[in-house]
Amino acid sequence: MGQADHGSRQSPLSNRYPYRRTGCTIPLGRGRPFTTYRPFTTYRAALEVYTRELLPQDWAMTRNNLGIALREQGERTGGEAGWQLLAEAVAAFRGALEIYQAAQASYYGQLVEGNLALTESFISAE
Numbered sequence: 069m070g071q072a073d074h075g076s077r078q079s080p081l082s083n084r085y086p087y088r089r090t091g092c093t094i095p096l097g098r099g100r101p102f103t104t105y106r107p108f109t110t111y112r113a114a115l116e117v118y119t120r121e122l123l124p125q126d127w128a129m130t131r132n133n134l135g136i137a138l139r140e141q142g143e144r145t146g147g148e149a150g151w152q153l154l155a156e157a158v159a160a161f162r163g164a165l166e167i168y169q170a171a172q173a174s175y176y177g178q179l180v181e182g183n184l185a186l187t188e189s190f191i192s193a194e
Contacts, residue, residue: 107133107134107137108134108137108138108141111130111133111134111137112134114130115127115130115131115134118130120163120167124167124171125167125168125171125173125176127164127167128163128164128165128166128167128168128176128180129164129176131160131161131163131164132160132161132164132176132179132180132183134157134160135156135157135158135160135161135164135180135183135184135187136157136183138153138154138156138157138160139153139154139157139183139186139187139190141153142154142156142157142190143190151191154187154190154191155191157187158184158187158188158191161180161183161184161187162184164180165177165180165181165184168180
């Protein structure tokens with residue numbers, strides 16, 4: 069199969085980081101959780117390319133996506149490790165929100181505010 073033509077615009081990550089899953093699904097036994105897909109490595113690598121200084125809105129969206137991944141894994145993990153992941157998710161959302169508020173990007177700001185509120189509701193419910 070040939071590669072899809074996406075026009076002349078190419079992601080700055082395409083040469084540096086291959087797009088691939090960075091985790092796997094491994095059953096841990098009866099009644100125990102699964103180790104799931106963890107995109108954290110990919111999002112953190114993307115943040116090295118999409119820097120806050122050079123590409124602030126791309127950086128903010130990547131932080132938002134990292135926050136979502138951390139929140140989902142935190143929910144699944146539970147316990148102290150889950151709390152730590154949820155705290156990291158809140159920090160990621162707050163960083164993204166700063167950029168969108170400064171840029172007056174209301175749609176994206178509302179998107180991140182919703183993700184932040186949902187994550188904080190998980191923390192307060194525990």
